[in-house]
Amino acid sequence: MRPFRAALRLSSAAFGAAAVIVSVGCVKEISSEERLERETARVPVEKAAGAAELDKINCQDATAQLNKARNVNRPETERLQDYIDLYKDLVKKTATFDEAMARNPDLQYQEGSQKYAEARDICVQQAADVRVEFERYVREIVNLPTVQEIKGGNTVEVPRLDFNTLRAAIETLDDEDKEQLLARVDNAEKRVASNKEEAPRRKHRGD
Structure with a gap:
């Protein structure tokens, strides 16, 4: 019986190793479409829309707001806020369609x-x-959250845009590395604050 038990233990170990390999191999990156489906599922819809409400939904009119967000001549805080608002609006409209069709399947067949x-x-x-x-x-x-400006004859580091708006954008996207991105924004904010405190000291020493 000993050879049989040894073989059984070996077989079990091999099966366990194979299971680990299979489980590791199943890990895959979430696509944009899958992430969108996950986000629309989280959007609360108080009441399922009917045909009349669905008739009013139009996502083809997103181009105008998207062009505003793309305009490099506008302040970056405003541009980023436009991206946030537009993306949230499109996700909500998609969720409205999904909820209406789920609660009223006849909408798909009439x-x-x-x-x-x-x-x-x-x-x-x-x-x-x-x-x-x-x-x-x-x-x-996030890769370049600050810029250099000349103030009082000194070069100082200042925020490229409002950091809270940047945080809101990161939260809206809700990517896998959200916490790391937020941490980088926090570090940039601390660096700017530290430079502000250091500037008067440098000026005093120069005097």
């Missing part, structure tokens, strides 16, 4: 229902496209 599916698809695509651009902009700012 005459003219195809327009609701097409309108929803437009919202999903717009939200995904805006998210890619929005996230790229946020990460660009």
Whole structure:
């Protein structure tokens, strides 16, 4: 019986190792579409919209606000806030379609229902496209959150934009590395505050 038990132990160990390999291999990065589905599922909808309400939803009008957010001649805090508002609006509209169709399946099969599916698809695509651009902009700012300015003859480090708006943008995106991004913003804010405290001392020593 000993050889049999040894073989059984070896077989169990091999199975355990294989299970670990399989479980590791199953880990995959969340796509933009999957992340959007997760976010729309979290959006509260007080009452499922009916056909009349769905008729009013239009995600094709997002272009005007997106162009405002892209305008490099505007203050960056305002641009970032436009990205936040636009992305949240598109996610909410997508969630409204999903909730209405889930609670009233007839919306998908009645005459003219195809327009609701097409309108929803437009919202999903717009939200995904805006998210890619929005996230790229946020990460660009996190990588360079401050700029150098000349004040009183000295070069000082100042915020590139309002840090709280940047935090709100990071929270809105809710990426896997959200905490790391927020920590980098905190560090930048502390660095700016420290430089402000140091500036009068440098001026006093210069006098």
